[in-house]
Amino acid sequence: xxxxxxxxxxxxxxxxxxxxxxxxxxxxxxxxxxxxxxxxxxxxxxxxxxxxxxxxxxxxxxxxxxxxxxxxxxxxxxxxxxxxxxxxxxxxxxxxxxxxxxxxxxxxxxxxxxxxxxxxxxxxxxxxxxxxxxxxxxxxxxxxxxxxxxxxxxxxxxxxxxxxxxxxxxxxxxxxxxxxxxxxxxxxxxxxxxxxxxxxxxxxxxxxxxxxxxxxxxxxxxxxxxxxxxxxxxxxxxxxxxxxxxxxxxxxxxxxxxxxxxxxxxxxxxxxxxxxxxxxxxxxxxxxxxxxxxxxxxxxxxxxxxxxxxxxxxxxxxxxxxxxxxxxxxxxxxxxxxxxxxxxxxxxxxxxxxxxxxxxxxxxxxxxxxxxxxxxxxxxxxxxxxxxxxxxxxxxxxxxxxxxxxxxxxxxxxxxxxxxxxxxxxxxxxxxxxxxxxxxxxxxxxxxxxxxxxxxxxxxxxxxxxxxxxxxxxxxxxxxxxxxxxxxxxxxxxxxxxxxxxxxx
Amino acid sequence: xxxxxxxxxxxxxxxxxxxxxxxxxxxxxxxxxxxxxxxxxxxxxxxxxxxxxxxxxxxxxxxxxxxxxxxxxxxxxxxxxxxxxxxxxxxxxxxxxxxxxxxxxxxxxxxxxxxxxxxxxxxxxx
Ligand SMILES: Cc1cc2nc3c(=O)[nH]c(=O)nc-3n(C[C@H](O)[C@H](O)[C@H](O)COP(=O)(O)OP(=O)(O)OC[C@H]3O[C@@H](n4cnc5c(N)ncnc54)[C@H](O)[C@@H]3O)c2cc1C
Numbered sequence: 001x002x003x004x005x006x007x008x009x010x011x012x013x014x015x016x017x018x019x020x021x022x023x024x025x026x027x028x029x030x031x032x033x034x035x036x037x038x039x040x041x042x043x044x045x046x047x048x049x050x051x052x053x054x055x056x057x058x059x060x061x062x063x064x065x066x067x068x069x070x071x072x073x074x075x076x077x078x079x080x081x082x083x084x085x086x087x088x089x090x091x092x093x094x095x096x097x098x099x100x101x102x103x104x105x106x107x108x109x110x111x112x113x114x115x116x117x118x119x120x121x122x123x124x125x126x127x128x129x130x131x132x133x134x135x136x137x138x139x140x141x142x143x144x145x146x147x148x149x150x151x152x153x154x155x156x157x158x159x160x161x162x163x164x165x166x167x168x169x170x171x172x173x174x175x176x177x178x179x180x181x182x183x184x185x186x187x188x189x190x191x192x193x194x195x196x197x198x199x200x201x202x203x204x205x206x207x208x209x210x211x212x213x214x215x216x217x218x219x220x221x222x223x224x225x226x227x228x229x230x231x232x233x234x235x236x237x238x239x240x241x242x243x244x245x246x247x248x249x250x251x252x253x254x255x256x257x258x259x260x261x262x263x264x265x266x267x268x269x270x271x272x273x274x275x276x277x278x279x280x281x282x283x284x285x286x287x288x289x290x291x292x293x294x295x296x297x298x299x300x301x302x303x304x305x306x307x308x309x310x311x312x313x314x315x316x317x318x319x320x321x322x323x324x325x326x327x328x329x330x331x332x333x334x335x336x337x338x339x340x341x342x343x344x345x346x347x348x349x350x351x352x353x354x355x356x357x358x359x360x361x362x363x364x365x366x367x368x369x370x371x372x373x374x375x376x377x378x379x380x381x382x383x384x385x386x387x388x389x390x391x392x393x394x395x396x397x398x399x400x401x402x403x404x405x406x407x408x409x410x411x412x413x414x415x416x417x418x419x420x421x422x423x424x425x426x427x428x429x430x431x432x433x434x435x436x437x438x439x440x441x442x443x444x445x446x447x448x449x450x451x452x453x454x455x456x457x458x459x460x461x462x463x464x465x466x467x468x469x470x471x472x473x474x475x476x477x478x479x480x481x482x483x484x485x486x487x488x489x490x491x492x493x494x495x496x497x498x499x500x501x502x503x504x505x
Numbered sequence: 506x507x508x509x510x511x512x513x514x515x516x517x518x519x520x521x522x523x524x525x526x527x528x529x530x531x532x533x534x535x536x537x538x539x540x541x542x543x544x545x546x547x548x549x550x551x552x553x554x555x556x557x558x559x560x561x562x563x564x565x566x567x568x569x570x571x572x573x574x575x576x577x578x579x580x581x582x583x584x585x586x587x588x589x590x591x592x593x594x595x596x597x598x599x600x601x602x603x604x605x606x607x608x609x610x611x612x613x614x615x616x617x618x619x620x621x622x623x624x625x626x627x628x629x630x631x
Contacts, residue, residue: 327562339609342611349562349563410612
């Protein structure tokens with residue numbers, strides 16, 4: 001059932017067994033998993049069925065020194081959330097991503113990959129993916145009749161992304177939710193969370209809407225599934241009973257904000273000849289009705305041995321082509337590729353056939369940094385909520401790991417004779433100015449066993465709260481290098497399982 | 506940022522200048538006069554470099570590297586690399602072992618970089 005918060009049906013006092021705040025990837029997954037069980041579920045969404053400037057404005061905020069997108073537009077406030085324009089890149093996190101690593105301060109999720117593994121297959125199907133084959137590079141390559149571009153078993157390994165269509169959660173699951181017993185509240189923004197006198201239990205939510213006074217909704221359990229920037233905003237703004245906001249006794253809410261820096265222009269790969277693995281090695285490939293993209297990352301063993309973070313290097317757009325007859329490239333881009341004279345010399349040295357440059361892209365893992373954070377400012381939105389400031393901090397140590405991983409990839413390509421790699425010698429100088437991002441907002445209500453350095457426990461429950469849970473990538477203790485949404489959905493399914501137990505008679 | 510040529514030189518100096526030359530077995534760059542190359546008699550393996558099919562590309566690459574004078578160790582080091590089976594095998598060994606020099610950001614096998622410098626310098630002197 002869908003209803004508009006601006007004109008809700010009058011009558012009985014509002015109440016829900018479970019209120020899910022935010023109808024994005026996490027919120028819709030939770031609502032679907034718990035529908036049809038006799039629970040009174042309210043899925044409360046700030047936006048409408050379509051995107052609107054008025055809803056987007058509620059996400060506006062300011063930035064610290066590091067440049068980033070306009071906060072009103074780096075996510076979507078509408079039914080379906082940011083899956084309304086996500087790219088569909090999917091890959092599970094690796095087992096090592098969950099582990100404590102002595103070379104990564106604050107690492108170590110309170111859960112292992114084996115805790116999440118039972119939920120990944122259903123997450124695959126929710127995101128309209130096939131059976132997971134992320135680490136099945138050799139088999140998929142064989143089916144695609146392609147060669148592997150690097151030898152297996154080395155420090156760098158070839159792995160896969162799979163593309164979701166991409167699933168627009170708001171479109172794909174709208175009819176199902178309309179027919180379900182879930183009450184979907186559109187155009188309804190949760191602006192405050194009310195607690196019991198002992199401050200350990202959520203008793204109600206304040207629902208703000210345009211053109212009408214706020215409503216109060218009584219609740220038994222609440223899940224905040226507002227995305228990695230709005231989850232901390234909601235908790236920090238809920239300070240009417242607890243100074244500093246809910247779950248923030250140790251000043252942890254909003255800290256350790258992580259993104260996947262994308263430094264597309266920092267390296268180029270010169271693929272040596274059409275026979276050596278292209279197109280599979282360097283472009284998308286379809287096997288059956290599934291679409292994969294190869295990626296290269298340091299193996300878990302190499303990461304441990306070298307004390308390195310992870311990197312996922314993919315080969316994106318094809319760049320200039322080299323013609324041995326003329327000894328030059330058909331076009332050039334000095335900023336990315338350095339002097340054409342050097343490029344042409346390298347190309348001429350590297351092979352006789354026609355060669356093509358490929359620009360590569362990479363998301364890389366970053367270390368949790370408490371100073372990289374979301375805070376509230378004095379500016380207020382039209383419902384009185386304080387807007388956020390995002391102070392994203394990039395660390396040179398993370399970039400160093402990325403560049404070292406690229407060097408290792410260059411060695412692996414060279415040893416296999418498949419490609420030559422260029423790393424911009426100016427990369428370090430350009431890092432802060434030229435870094436883009438994946439629109440992945442992670443870490444701001446991180447899970448952990450120690451409340452002094454985390455906000456939620458391993459189930460996603462806010463430390464010290466009986467019935468307040470978090471869903472989404474704000475839970476990620478460390479970000480890994482893979483895009484987050486598949487893991488967000490798997491975590492939401494795990495939370496649904498946990499809530500089924502909480503509601504069991 | 507300055508023009509492309511300036512930038513290239515700066516990059517070359519930074520990437521191949523002192524540290525890479527030192528790594529190639531030399532002393533401080535800039536101390537060895539360029540004429541030393543052509544006054545030194547090249548061995549047979551070095552002479553063979555000029556007739557490699559990729560000699561022109563190597564010279565072009567070398568032109569990106571030379572610019573600050575070169576070190577005395579170059580020829581001995583290059584000859585050691587080329588022994589016993591010549592250029593292609595030496596480059597393959599570098600690739601397999603991950604021995605590279607960075608030129609304008611590109612990874613160049615050490616043997617190729619040394620040969621490039623040698624060819625470019627010798628070429629200028631002829
Ligand atoms: C351009 C782009 C490309 C992307 N590509 C990829 C990709 O290829 N692969 C990948 O894995 N990820 C990708 N992402 C990230 C992906 O979209 C997110 O990880 C995912 O949507 C997060 O799900 P979520 O449910 O946590 O948050 P969201 O999907 O953002 O949903 C949160 C919902 O909460 C609502 N909300 C917020 N505050 C309140 C409030 N106070 N009251 C009520 N409702 C509220 C919002 O309106 C929104 O609908 C991309 C993102 C962008 C922007």
